[in-house]
Amino acid sequence: MSVLTRRVLPYPLLSAFLLIMWLLLNQSLSAGHLILGSIIGVAGGLAISSLQIPSGQVRNLHLLVQFAFIVLYDIIRSNIAVTRIVLTPGRVAKSGFLYVKLDIRNEYALAILACVVTSTPGTVWVNFDSAKGELLLHVLDLVDEDEWTDLIKNRYERLLKEIFE
Amino acid sequence: MTAHSILIWSVAAAEMMIVLAMACAAYRMLKGPRAQDRVLALDAFYVCGMILILTFGIETSDIFYFEAVLVIALVGFVATAALAKFLMRGEPIE
Amino acid sequence: MMEVSPTLPAWVAIVTSILVLLGAALTLIGTIGLVRLNNFYSRVHPPTLGTTLGIGCVLLASMLYFSVVKQRLVVHEVLIAIFVTITTPVTLMLLVSAALRRDWAIGDPSVPVPPGLPEEAERPEPLPESDQPTS
Structure with a gap:
């Protein structure tokens, strides 16, 4: 340029x-x-x-598109899951907070991850401790903690790392 | 039953469902129990309002309802963000 | 009552009906969850049904219907979709961290330490029951 x-x-x-x-x-x-x-x-x-925002760079546009489709698929899937939880009579969802250790530090990757996690029904991003690299989530259906950790770490974080770092 | 009458009835049914959804949100808004529940319900309430106006647009085939939806989206976002900020700073802490 | 132009193709009417009904149903389920679930942090989740697929389906229906009725591409609904996708996570995250601080401040032991406060900070004594969460 x-x-x-x-x-x-x-x-x-x-x-x-x-x-x-x-x-x-x-x-x-x-x-x-x-x-x-x-x-x-x-x-x-x-x-x-004039706000001097740090400039980010998308390294792999193709992967970003792929990521968007993965997120769309997950949103549809978790819409169904949350619908089931809400409509099952007498069911009390075992919700709770969950800590996940993250490796990514890029602000843009973290921002995208935050938006994705929050707009997917069933998970809400609560806080990210950048000193410890620890993410705090709230999950509606916290039956298997490893499953959620796996979703964040392997499904989202790995792709975001390739896209931005 | 023709495809057109199916469309007419399903738009009417959709409006009914969204009004019910607004009633649910309003119930939570009035009942609370705490301030954050009310703000959350308000957020859901204006999203329902947006969807209701969109279906109104389809019902009347009037494209200008779109502008109203855009305005609600803008005002609703600012309102919820301001209320959340207020909850964070206005009460017990400080 | 709605007036449908007689030239509207049947498949457009059917697809629009399905999308509108699906969007409205998801929104309704979201607010039912808002009423049914028993604590604030659980209640944050269901309304996102309305803000993701709920409004998405209705916007798609509106785009399809107006594109056919007006006989030109009507895509400005994308603007609303972009706007809602960007703003919903922001408001929800703000609201959850505000709720966390408020719960922490009244000494609710079930919530983690909110952002911006040191781990060792002394929790205040629980307030009288008037401001306690009921669930």
Whole structure:
């Protein structure tokens, strides 16, 4: 990336995202909206750059897409699981807190993991202790702790590590 | 029964279910027992409201309900985040 | 009562019906869970049914229906989907950590030490029963 592009587009992904949002909001691909959206994208990127957010880098876009599909599949699966728990009469879910030791330290990977874990029904991200590398989760159906640890460690964390580190 | 009447009835049934869902959320909002339960119920309540307005949009074939949903999403997020922040700082601690 | 344009293909009507019903049912189940489950941390989970697949199905139905009725691609529902996907985890995480602090502050022994407080910190004495969690 040349110096000029870096100065105009400090966060190219964010700028592209803002442009796409603008076009979606206006339901249009006309030249006028493309220009206006690009201006908003560049301005948004410049405004955010004054916050000095550490820049992250996606190393493997293909894996990111694969990760998105895995998450979608898991969301559907846990929707069914939580539906079953709620609708089974007389069943009291054995919920509880769970500690998982994580290896990833990349902020973006952790942020994505937090969003994935929380938006999947059945698990909520409570806290991450960055000094100890310990993640605190709350799980609705905590019957087998190893199963959940395995899900976080092997299914999500390994992929995120390959994508971001 | 034609496909069109199936659509008409299922949209009506969906609206009914969402209103019931809002009633459940409202029950939890009124009953509590604690403030965090009420905020959580409020969050679920406005999501139900968003879905209800989306189905209204399908029912009336009016595309402009979309804007209302977007506004509810924005306001609801800010409200819940502010309330959660308040719970964290406003009460016993400090 | 809803008016359906007579030119609407049957398969669009059927798929829209299924998606709308599925989305509404999942949302309803989520709020039933909100009423039925017995403690706050369990109750955080069910509403996410509504915010993931629940609203997702209804948005898909709306996209399909309007794309066919208006005879052009209507995709601005994606905007709502993106917005809900980003905001729900943020509000839930904030709410859970707030609840953790409040439970910890009234001396509930069943919750772990909340973030930002040292492990050895002295727990305050439990307050009088008025503010105690009932479940």
